[in-house]
Amino acid sequence: MAFDIEEYQSRAGRVQDDDIDYEEFVRRPLSADALRSLRYMADIESHTVCYLRDLLVTPSHIDPAVTTFLTMWVFEEHWHGEVLAKVLERHGVATGAAHITAVRQRLGWRDRVAPIGQALLANIVGNDFVAVHMTWGAINEWSAHAGYARLAELEDHPALTTLLTRIMRQESRHAAFYASQARDRLAASGRARTLTRFALKRFWEPVGAGVAPRSETRHMLHFLLGDAQGRRTIDQIDDRIHRLPGLGGLSLVRRAAVGYGLS
Ligand SMILES: [Fe+2]
């Protein structure tokens, strides 16, 4: 079924946390591994506006359905970062403007120059670039959803589970938009299929790997996906990717996981 963008824009909003008692995290703190993963996730959620900066200078900005979605998406992701920061704060972990600035400054000059090269390439490619963007988005939203599901399951902390379940509901909507766009665009163009397959194979990395230190991506992957259920999760995401037109047999997530030392 096609994604209903009108319905999405009328319902998009801040993830609800008014009834969450954050003092629960003082009474029963999260484990060190969960906290480290949550730090990673909060940093990536707060970085969404920077990803948007890079994408609005590509042909994706021409399609009004895409820009309507991105407007709502960046707002919802911003609030994911904010509520996760509240959990981190209760554990005495640094959050807020100074921390977010430090994450962005750590990326250095490459972060300011690389998007210009990407924008040039994307505009040379033209409309088929949007298929790459939409497919990339679907994979990252599937990954984010799976990551939160695993964290909730492993930590089994009622307040955290409530919060993550609400975030996951929004990640599912994001995934549905990207996947429906990706499916249509890949089905419509052989050039889009070739380009997308090439770009994913050559450049895709686990969500946040371009922003977080390698040690942190590695820790998160091992903590969330290092057991038997983690292996099944990897296969489920790969299966979804394989069902998109032209992307059969890519084994993208499996290969990335192996690159970080997972078997
Ligand atoms: Fe999110």
Ligand SMILES: [Fe+2]
């Ligand atoms: Fe999302």
